[in-house]
Amino acid sequence: MGATKTEHFTDKQNTIAAMAKALGHPARVAIVEYLMKVNECICGDIVNELPLAQPTVSQHLKELKNAGLIKGTVEGNSICYCIDEKAIEKMQVYFANISGKLTKMKNKCC
Amino acid sequence: MGATKTEHFTDKQNTIAAMAKALGHPARVAIVEYLMKVNECICGDIVNELPLAQPTVSQHLKELKNAGLIKGTVEGNSICYCIDEKAIEKMQVYFANISGKLTKMKNKCC
């Protein structure tokens, strides 16, 4: 075997896992941080910014897009990528929820 | 090749990526959520809770622990696992930061 048993988990769990997985690589974290830094949307500058070949960056962008973390808009022959605010917010709320519940019950453990 | 080029990225980026990667699997999301639900620390009930064999759960726990998301304390012959509040908070702050910066600059893009 070796295939992830997605069907055994809830949609929300799978969604969170998918977004987390997309950020589970330093290159993709770096891409998101760069997109945040430059504010306005950017395309292949990322290739110049990162120590990775163009196809590799393209692949990482694809995964971030599939997970819904970034959006891409065609603009002439180039493509404008940017962070999808909603996705980031979803993650933030998710962790805030856990964090909140933990502090509320004083997390007395171990 | 095929090995992640961790050395090209910052420590923080690698840490965030490692924590995100640990949550990048629905089973591990489910484990964290279960740990949160039961409040008091739990060990092998997780095996009963999830549709996975004991070795598989053990492996997932190991990865969550390596990423610093959970803590495990030996308690007799069983082991008490629980969420590491600090790690969750780190993630929460990280996403809150991005989210905050995006809304501040109105994220005009795409």
Place this chain on the structure above:
DNA sequence: ACTCTTTATCGTAATATTGCAATATTAAAT
């Protein structure tokens, strides 16, 4: 039409992950 620029896709090698049966480890209980 041709060229240039930009991005995506294909193909492939190296490596990592996933899942579990079998087995080992460790400590409590008898």
Place this chain on the structure above:
DNA sequence: ATTTAATATTGCAATATTACGATAAAGAGT
């Protein structure tokens, strides 16, 4: 000391990810 219970580790097959060279696709500019 033996048994029992709870976890961890090993070994292995199936699958997924990572990275990149080569190539394709698609629009802009000449």
